[in-house]
Amino acid sequence: MNIQINHMTSAMSRIAIGCALALLAACGESGGTTNTASAPGITTSEIKIGSTQPLTGPAAPGYSEIAPAANAYFQYVNAHGGIFGRKITYEYLDDGYNPTTTSSVTRKLVLQDKVFAVFNALGTPTHLAVVDYLNSEKVPDLFVASGCNCWNDPSTHPYTFGWQPDYTIEGKILGQYIQQNLAGKKVGYFYQNDEFGLDGVKGLDQQISSVASRQNYVPTNTNVAPQIAALQASGAQVVVSFSIPAFTALALLTAAKLHYNPVWVVSNVGSDVPTLTGLLTKFSSGAAGGQLLTGMVTDAYLPLVTDASNPWITLFKKIHDQYIQSLPWDGNVLYGMGAAYAFVQAIKAAGRNPTRAGIVHTLETTKLTGGPGLAPYGYGSNNHLGYLGVQVATIGADGNATTVGPVYTSSDSGSINQYSGTPATPPSNGIPS
Amino acid sequence: MLTPTLSRHLGLAVVAFILLLLLSSQIGAYDDYTLAAVAIFVIATAGLNLLTGVNGQLSLGHGALMAVGAYSTSLLLRGHDLPLILVLLLSLAGASLVGAVFGVAAARLRGPYLAGATLALAVGLPQIATRYSHVFGGEEGLTVPPPAAPSWLGADFPPERWMAWIAIAVALVTLVLLGNLLQSSVGRSFKAVRDHEAAAALAGINVARTQVVAFVVSSACAGLAGSLFAYWSGLTAPAGFGVALSLQLISAIVIGGLGSLSGAVWGSIVLVFVPNFTSGMASSLNLPSSVGNNLPLLIYGAVLVVAMLVVPYGIDGGLRRLLALARARWAGAATNHKGVVDWDDPAGS
Numbered sequence: 001m002n003i004q005i006n007h008m009t010s011a012m013s014r015i016a017i018g019c020a021l022a023l024l025a026a027c028g029e030s031g032g033t034t035n036t037a038s039a040p041g042i043t044t045s046e047i048k049i050g051s052t053q054p055l056t057g058p059a060a061p062g063y064s065e066i067a068p069a070a071n072a073y074f075q076y077v078n079a080h081g082g083i084f085g086r087k088i089t090y091e092y093l094d095d096g097y098n099p100t101t102t103s104s105v106t107r108k109l110v111l112q113d114k115v116f117a118v119f120n121a122l123g124t125p126t127h128l129a130v131v132d133y134l135n136s137e138k139v140p141d142l143f144v145a146s147g148c149n150c151w152n153d154p155s156t157h158p159y160t161f162g163w164q165p166d167y168t169i170e171g172k173i174l175g176q177y178i179q180q181n182l183a184g185k186k187v188g189y190f191y192q193n194d195e196f197g198l199d200g201v202k203g204l205d206q207q208i209s210s211v212a213s214r215q216n217y218v219p220t221n222t223n224v225a226p227q228i229a230a231l232q233a234s235g236a237q238v239v240v241s242f243s244i245p246a247f248t249a250l251a252l253l254t255a256a257k258l259h260y261n262p263v264w265v266v267s268n269v270g271s272d273v274p275t276l277t278g279l280l281t282k283f284s285s286g287a288a289g290g291q292l293l294t295g296m297v298t299d300a301y302l303p304l305v306t307d308a309s310n311p312w313i314t315l316f317k318k319i320h321d322q323y324i325q326s327l328p329w330d331g332n333v334l335y336g337m338g339a340a341y342a343f344v345q346a347i348k349a350a351g352r353n354p355t356r357a358g359i360v361h362t363l364e365t366t367k368l369t370g371g372p373g374l375a376p377y378g379y380g381s382n383n384h385l386g387y388l389g390v391q392v393a394t395i396g397a398d399g400n401a402t403t404v405g406p407v408y409t410s411s412d413s414g415s416i417n418q419y420s421g422t423p424a425t426p427p428s429n430g431i432p433s
Numbered sequence: 434m435l436t437p438t439l440s441r442h443l444g445l446a447v448v449a450f451i452l453l454l455l456l457s458s459q460i461g462a463y464d465d466y467t468l469a470a471v472a473i474f475v476i477a478t479a480g481l482n483l484l485t486g487v488n489g490q491l492s493l494g495h496g497a498l499m500a501v502g503a504y505s506t507s508l509l510l511r512g513h514d515l516p517l518i519l520v521l522l523l524s525l526a527g528a529s530l531v532g533a534v535f536g537v538a539a540a541r542l543r544g545p546y547l548a549g550a551t552l553a554l555a556v557g558l559p560q561i562a563t564r565y566s567h568v569f570g571g572e573e574g575l576t577v578p579p580p581a582a583p584s585w586l587g588a589d590f591p592p593e594r595w596m597a598w599i600a601i602a603v604a605l606v607t608l609v610l611l612g613n614l615l616q617s618s619v620g621r622s623f624k625a626v627r628d629h630e631a632a633a634a635l636a637g638i639n640v641a642r643t644q645v646v647a648f649v650v651s652s653a654c655a656g657l658a659g660s661l662f663a664y665w666s667g668l669t670a671p672a673g674f675g676v677a678l679s680l681q682l683i684s685a686i687v688i689g690g691l692g693s694l695s696g697a698v699w700g701s702i703v704l705v706f707v708p709n710f711t712s713g714m715a716s717s718l719n720l721p722s723s724v725g726n727n728l729p730l731l732i733y734g735a736v737l738v739v740a741m742l743v744v745p746y747g748i749d750g751g752l753r754r755l756l757a758l759a760r761a762r763w764a765g766a767a768t769n770h771k772g773v774v775d776w777d778d779p780a781g782s
Contacts, residue, residue, distance in 0.1 A: 055726035064726055094726060099574060100673025103666040104470070108709075111463035111593065125573045129668040132576065193563070194572045218563050218572055220672060326723075 038353035041116025048089045049119045050109035057096035058219045062245040062275035062332045067092040069336030072323035077431055084352045099129035106130040110139055117142050120339045124148040124196040135159045140359050143339050148195045152384045163339055163386035165301050168412045170267050170390055171203020176416055177392045179207055188213040188236025200242035212236040228254040238263045243270040249279035252292045264296045271298035272331035273399050294397045299390040301374050305334050306400045312372040315430045338372050345432040370424040374407045442612045446605040453601045462591040472600035473661045474701035476607050478685045479694050480654020486692030488647035489627030494554030496678030498652045501528040502659025507575035507669040517580050524660035525653050532652020540644040555679040559671035574670025577663045600661050608694055623647055688740045690749025699748040707736050
């Protein structure tokens with residue numbers, strides 16, 4: 001009897017040991033302690049990601065700094081041990097802000113370079129050209145550098161995630177500011193004639209009841225004089241502009257030429273002060289400059305670049321000075337590093353040996369918190385939105401922005417709410433744990 | 434029934450088709466994608482070379498004619514699932530029609546005036562897409578579903594390879610047809626008009642009609658290429674058919690060799706592979722971004738300049754000259770004649 005029990009126990013312990021070993025092996029595949037080539041673009045020592053960026057062409061001024069800035073953050077992470085010992089290789093290709101080129105270079109990234117994910121690919125019209133393709137190939141399409149709400153469509157595009165606040169939310173919050181602070185003034189719109197501008201207008205229209213004039217532009221035509229003259233003729237005292245930096249600058253210069261001085265309300269992507277100052281000086285051959293930006297209203301979802309007391313700014317400025325000194329320290333650089341920080345958070349949360357489906361699952365189920373953003377992320381299984389809100393800011397005569405009022409959050413159709421969460425501080429080594 | 438020219442061209446095309454299919458099966462999906470691009474540009478540049486190289490009419494607006502083909506395809510496929518061959522033929526017909534109308538005007542213009550008019554086509558036509566954005570999709574353009582590979586090729590068959598096969602087949606058919614046309618009396622009248630209009634007219638050639646025919650044939654090729662381009666890129670947007678595309682097509686036939694179909698092939702290879710090779714340099718080489726970002730354009734420009742200096746008659750002209758040079762040397766050696774060979778006229782004709 002006793003012997004039998006002994007036999008049984010040893011049999012059971014053998015089963016138990018077997019189970020434990022099986023568990024360990026299972027752990028080795030998904031968590032564990034050894035690196036495996038768990039997905040395309042992931043080897044034992046490398047994580048390869050790609051992107052398409054406007055390094056040349058109409059959107060290049062300003063935006064061409066974003067990818068080198070993200071890359072600087074990745075180099076910083078690589079120099080401090082990488083992600084589970086793997087180094088990030090970031091391959092960004094120029095598409096000249098031309099959707100047809102985006103289509104072919106994205107295939108190069110996926111088919112030839114075999115990247116794990118496409119990260120922070122820039123532009124609304126450009127990225128719309130490839131979003132179906134990336135999803136049909138099941139390539140994670142993380143943190144698209146555009147605030148189009150078209151990225152938030154988990155049922156048709158389960159692999160695509162936005163990052164910055166969508167333009168409709170931004171339009172609503174800017175519209176609310178105009179309602180509250182510039183009440184009674186005639187309002188006109190100037191916007192890019194694609195999903196970028198139209199989404200912004202959708203948000204504005206929810207807040208602003210009467211619009212004196214609606215003018216749009218296409219990025220391939222740099223003559224905006226007819227539109228600005230029409231805004232002037234309509235008597236608009238406030239002009240809301242959903243434009244890329246080059247066209248914000250063109251609009252401001254054209255208005256100055258026509259002696260037209262409305263209050264400019266410019267959405268985040270077209271309002272970076274150093275970028276605009278450079279463009280204004282260049283386009284006017286030195287006749288105008290940053291003084292045209294005084295009094296401009298805009299919004300922010302990251303700390304202000306000029307706020308030297310903010311620990312995130314200290315961290316990112318340090319990395320800027322170390323890796324990409326030749327680029328100006330401006331909102332584009334901050335943007336690139338912020339997005340790169342979010343990627344490092346996500347890939348770390350996906351575990352030691354991430355898969356393409358795994359990182360999507362992680363983003364839908366694990367709340368990303370503790371980043372540089374002013375508002376929280378919206379990621380969930382039914383929501384692929386990034387930052388949910390912004391804070392309004394105004395540009396002073398010294399070119400520095402000052403935030404006005406609280407951070408507001410919203411959704412495309414919901415109400416606007418005040419957000420009262422406390423901002424996070426970066427980890428001491430600057431790398432998300 | 435088969436003339437010696439046609440059977441020779443057909444034989445060459447069949448051999449090329451088999452070789453390219455074998456090549457396509459050995460390379461990766463992205464290389465197939467690139468191969469398809471070369472084949473598509475061969476169609477467009479072969480048509481342009483017929484117009485500019487053979488008939489002497491300069492067109493700076495062929496990108497716009499490609500856009501006509503591409504938009505025809507995208508609009509035909511919007512909400513309908515039409516067979517590829519029908520879509521290709523309808524797109525070809527659409528571009529031919531536009532080409533015919535424009536060709537009538539072009540036949541009255543010469544030199545810089547013709548260049549200006551065709552340039553206007555390249556600048557103006559894509560703007561229609563932004564003006565009537567509810568039809569043409571504006572700056573974002575219209576998406577095109579990729580052509581589905583037949584099921585007997587297997588589920589794992591890369592769609593890029595199927596696209597390459599289609600493009601190669603269409604390109605070879607186009608080259609055979611154009612090759613035959615050039616050997617015919619029509620082709621001879623094209624050249625006669627290019628070389629001396631008055632002499633051609635005295636010989637009984639209707640100069641204006643010949644020029645319109647050349648414009649229509651060339652537009653048909655551009656439309657066909659545009660249609661395949663829409664399938665290939667999955668998107669038809671105005672930015673893809675800007676003035677730059679028209680100028681690239683012209684530079685391709687100049688680099689490849691004016692007036693010959695093989696010149697169009699060489700030019701297309703350069704047009705596709707040089708930017709392909711240079712893209713990605715910005716992130717892979719550790720250059721300052723202001724240099725690295727513009728490096729691909731710089732290299733492309735440098736290739737153009739060097740090609741013009743080294744082989745002023747294009748790659749095709751250069752190769753022909755080398756061949757003739759070798760022949761002349763060999764003939765000289767055989768007769769023990771140490772003659773000096775003239776680079777510009779190696780055959781000594």
